[in-house]
Amino acid sequence: MISFGARLFKLLLRIYTYPYRKKHMSLSRSVRVKADRYVPPKGAAFFVRAYGGVRTEIFVPDNACRDRLIVMFHGGGHTRGMSNMYRKAAATYATATGCEVRAIDYTPGADLVYPSVHDECLRAYDAMADEAAGKKIVCIGDSFGVGLMLYTCLKRRDVAKPLPSALVSVSAYVDLAASGESYRKNCYSDPMYSLPRGMKFRDNEHFIRRRTPYAAGTDEKDPYLSPAYADFSGMPRMLVICGDCETSESDSDMLHSAARRAGTDVTLRKYRGMFHDFMYIAPRLKESKRAISEIAGFILDSGSGGAGRR
Known part of the structure; x- marks a missing residue:
């Protein structure tokens, strides 16, 4: 059973997104995000530097561990750069784990095409991995960022370069063909991307199965x-x-199944009644705090392997 806070937030989110859902508008392309000044939380330093020519935001907690590093690949469907929502998530990961977090701020653009953003992230990670040789690296991606993270790892694996010690996928968007059954199953229950009541799935399937140019x-x-x-x-x-x-939802199912088929150590955790990127969008919910705690525990438990692991 989901919390009262989650139920209320989902209702408000559904109301907020209704005008966009009614017109089948992309949230990442349509919703404006305020560029407010970011103030890092107490107990964490914030600065910016470039890796491989790619802007990267760095969050370092007080007394940060020196043998472990988190690299974050944010979502936004390639049209959004870093926002304060992602900065707060990165700072939360830093303080919850005691690890430095480096968030790749790739160049966004509605007119960009594959593999421009993917190669930018690969270039940034390559530079970080070279500098962090010997450290245990854990990568985190959300939504479109999961695809960026996995592209980076697959490309490095295929040329025999060292891989991270662990990966975290949050609300994966990794099937750009949008072929999964959840697009039908959750076509009315998703508060962000669902069809308004009264619209039939069979008449609007090409809208609900979000395809990206x-x-x-x-x-x-x-x-x-x-x-x-x-x-x-x-x-x-x-x-x-x-x-x-x-x-x-089925993107995460497909990712989990593909990893299992290959013999990868993979855990799938589904949060009942929760929506896309819930722990980033609504970090104060009980479910979000539980998910962040689970991710932090997974990172801290990823003590074997590291930047030199294959």
Whole structure:
């Protein structure tokens, strides 16, 4: 049973997104995010530097551990850069784990096409991994950022470069063909991307199965673009988290299944009644705090392997 706070927040979120859902508008392209000044929390330093020419925001908690590093790949469907929502999430990961967090601030753009953003993230991670040789690296991605994270790891694996010690997937968007059954199952229950009541799925299926122009001429089931179709042989252990009312819930299912087929140590955790990126959008909910605690525990438990692991 979900908390009262989560029920109330979902109702308000459904009301807020209704005008966009009614017109089948993309939230990442349509909703404006205020560029408020970011003030880091007490107990954490914040600064910016470039890795591989890519802007990266760095969050360092007081007395940060020196042998472990978190690299964050944010979502936003390639049209959004870093926002205070993601900065707060990064700072939370830093203070919850005692680890430095580096969030890749790739260049967003509505007109960009594959693999522009993917290669930018790969270039940034390559530079970080070279500098952090010997440290245990854990990568976290959410939504579109899960695909960026997995692309980076798959490309490095395929040229025999060291991989992170562990990966965390939050509300994965890794099947750009949007082929999963959850797009039908949750077509009315997702408070962010669902159809308004009265609209029939069969008449609006092409809207609910969100397709991105970023794929351009690339096959939407290409395993680098859509890692749900990838071979995960040799990949590090993974924690896959999602809400069970997301339209893209099946992306996490497909990712979990693909990892299991390859023999990867993978755990799938679904939060009942929760929505896309719930712990980032509503971090004060009981469910969000529980998810963050679970992620932090997974990171701290990822003590074997590291930057030199294959």
